[in-house]
Amino acid sequence: MKLDELPVRQMKGVSAQKELELHAFGVHTIADLLDYFPFRYEDYRIRTLGETQDGEKATVEGKIMGNPILQRYGRAKTRLTCKIAVDGVLVTAVWFNRHFLQDQLVPGRDIVLTGKWEQKRLQITVSESEFPDKGKARSGTLQSVYSIGGSITQQWIRKTIAQALAQYGEMVEEILPAALMEKHGLMLRREAVRHIHQPDDIAQGQAARRRLVYEELFLFQLKLQAYRSMNRKRMDGVAHVVEGEAIRAFSRTLPFELTDSQKKVVNEILIDMRSHACMNRLLQGDVGSGKTVVAAIALFAAVKAGHQGALMVPTEILADQHYRSLQSLLGGVGMQVALLTGSLTATQRREVLDGLQMGLIDVVVGTQAIIQDGVYFRSLGLVVTDEQHRFGVNQRSVLRRKGLNPDVLTMTATPIPRTLAITAFGDLDVSTLKERPRGRKPIQTNWVKHSMLDRVLGFIRREVEAGRQCYFICPLIEESDKLDVQNAIDLHIQIQQAFPDMRIGLLHGRLSAAEKDEVMRAFGANEVHVLVATTVVEVGVDVPNATLMVIMDAERFGLSQLHQLRGRVGRGGHQSYCLLIADPKSEIGRERMKIMTETDDGFEVSRRDLELRGPGDFFGTKQSGVPDFKLADMAADFEVLEEARDDAAELTARAEFWTEAPYARLREALRKDQLFQGELLD
Structure with a gap:
């Protein structure tokens, strides 16, 4: 049997309770256990005081x-001190709440201490200690540190993984082709798995990590x-044949002139749409950069060419917003736009479904209800999807199967540095909107x-009093014992009391869905x-008359989220403002x-956000096509990510990848992926 077929309960010491706890960590098989990598090492190698920095x-x-x-x-509480010659x-060794060691601290006895060294006081605050005459358990080694919980301790997981390495380490199979390992100087997989858990030194642990990070990203x-390669090979996609003059005539009906950036992006999209190959393009732009208008032109082209369009968004509020926008833009030229969300009545839903099937509806806007059976x-x-980070590649694939390989345009208002976007969303071409529509004034932001x-x-x-409107944002709905932050319900009461002559809404x-719609209306x-x-x-939410965004406890929000909220104002011709109310206690x-x-600048904000938060939170990996990597960090390992992307693109473009034996393991890995279920891979 292969390691991914052997249940983890076969390991000695894995009780029923431990098995359940391991399952919670995603460890179900021996292969999962060996791939449960440490996130850092505790260095117990013995050093001299001269090699140790103060505070280290x-x-x-x-x-x-x-x-x-x-x-x-x-x-x-106790404090135990003893003089030690090092x-x-x-030096003075200090133990807190370790009174039971008192009888073991016998003058003349050798001891090994691990702790924080304070050079000025000649003192070491001891976190761990051991006596060589009883055998050294840790000293002289690098000890792996794992994410654990429940009844699982560091000692237990180390022992269990060590046992798995001893029993099954030689069964770890190679997946990377020899040419790639030679190209990048990577160790064998079985060596990397062993050395990442039990490195002889830091350099060996780093080399093992690099091999496994490359594999994960590759x-x-x-x-x-x-x-991407499979989609490009398919020549039975939709070729949208539409006259350029029709596009120009539609553009003239828009309420404003397109920016140069919008014109460039529209051209890229229309070139893709005219091709028989499937378009798979990411449109990213800062808040308020005019992505919806670009999508409207693309949808117009699809309908003008005799086909239908679909726009999928993550929330009903956003669906309603886009529906009203497209109804205004496309309805004026005789196109039928419909809304499909979970809150429709059975009768309304049936009307929409019948209209789509019969071709009476040209464009449908909706939530994930669109991809349901x-x-x-x-x-x-x-197919257009808005807020790309909310939808993974699997969901885009499902929506694509609703037609005969339709073109796909995905949009995001979470700007990503272009090189990272191209690498992270490797199945997509990338178009970027950088300009604001003409007449938009910069939003003044104050803390x-x-x-x-x-x-x-x-x-x-x-x-x-000047006729404008205001958003007042807070992090929580109701009072929380855990976080001392303003909540929406209390704040609503407070604002009503402050402005008894005004109408104050709560969302x-x-x-x-009906209540939200009424509030937003x-x-x-x-x-x-x-x-x-x-x-x-x-x-x-697009309310051009709203000019003021006030965010309570603003330090509780991520940078990209703050920028998104700020983008709710500044959508009309009036000067807009964003006030961040915060007394942050942390440096971040x-x-x-x-x-x-x-x-x-949303792209600058996103770059700084990536530095502060890391890629996991930045991309919203729980919902997106970007996985929650075991080892890789898309910011820190960016160079490896680029190498992996180039290697993968080169390999999949070669005919032998799809047929020859050296790549059989890679093809098998693809077959197991949900994205390729039912697809012909060779």
Whole structure:
């Protein structure tokens, strides 16, 4: 049997409870156990005091030179001290709450100490200690540190993995072709697995990690590049034949002139759409850069060519926003636009489904209801997904199967540095909108303390009296014992009391779809002056008359999220403002506020956000096509990521990859992936 077929319960010491706890970590088989990698090492190699920096944690050898002194304080707290000779220097060793060691600290006895070295005080605060005459358990080694929980301890997981390496280590199979390993100087997989768990030194652990990081990123890129290669090979996609003059005539009906950036991106998209090969393009642009208009032109081209279009978005509020926008833009030229969400009545849903199947509906806008069973199109030519980071490559694949290989355009208002976007979303070509539509003024952003709330309220009153509207955002819906942050319901009451003569709305995720729609309708119609809301307004809500965004406890939000919220204002001709109310206690919180006031360039914000948060949170990996990597860090390992992408693209473009024996393991890995279920790979 292969390692991925052997259940982890076969390991000695894995009880039923331990098995369940391992399952929670994603460890189901022996292969999973061996691939449960450490995230760092504890260095127990013995050093001299001369090699140790002040304040550094280190392991040293010494001899006990005096009797221990035990002090008791507080409730059951102790402080144990003893003089130890280390490298000819008499130092004080301090243990907290280790009174049971007192009898073992015998003058003349050798001891190994691990702890924080304080050079000025000649003191080491001991975290771990052992006596060589009882055998050294850790000293002299690098000890792997794993993410653990429940009843699983570091000692237990180390022992269990060591046992698995001893029993099954030689059964670890190679997956990378020899040519790639030779090209990058990578060790064999079985060596890498052994050395990442049990390195002889840091360099060996790093070499093992690099091999496994490359493999992880290469397999991810291989999936994307294979998918891309297969789609490009298919010549039975939809070729949208539409006259250029028809596109120009439609553009003249738009309420504003396209920016140069929009014209460039539209041209890239139309060139793709005219081709028989399937378009698979990512359109990224800063908030307010005009992506919806670009999508409308692409959908117009699809319908004009005799096909249908679909726009899929993550929330019903966003679906309704886009529906109204497209109804305005496309309805004026005689195209039928419909809305399909989970909140439709059975009768309404049936009307939409029948209209799509018979071709009476040209464009449908909806949530994931679009990709459910029972939704059929007469001729689906173009699929647009908004907020790409909310939809993974698998969901795009499902929607594509609703037609005969329709073109796919995915959009995101979370700008990603272009090189990283091309690499992360390897199955997509990338178009970027950088300009704001003409007439849009930069949003003025200021960071203020909570103590200045009265001045903020005065500013809100001045904006409302000038005929404008305001968003007031807070992190939570209701009061929380865990976080001392303003909540929407309390804030709503507070704002009502501050402005008894104004209409104050409340919007949060626990409202029904109908309630949300009514709140947003009232706000859009200027029947509500101030809208108190959670981040449910982060995407999709377009109210040109709203000029003020106030964000409570702003340090609780990520940079990209703050930028998205800021983008809800500044959509009309009036000067707009964003006020960040925050008293951040952490350095990261202060840095976020500083960045937000320094720049309103979404690409710069995203670059800084990636530095602060790391790629896992940045990409929203729980929902996106970017996996939650075991080892790889898309920011730190960017060079390896580029190598992996280039190798995968080159390999999948070669005919022998799809047929020859050296690549059989890679093809098998693709077959097991959900993305390729039912696909012919060779």
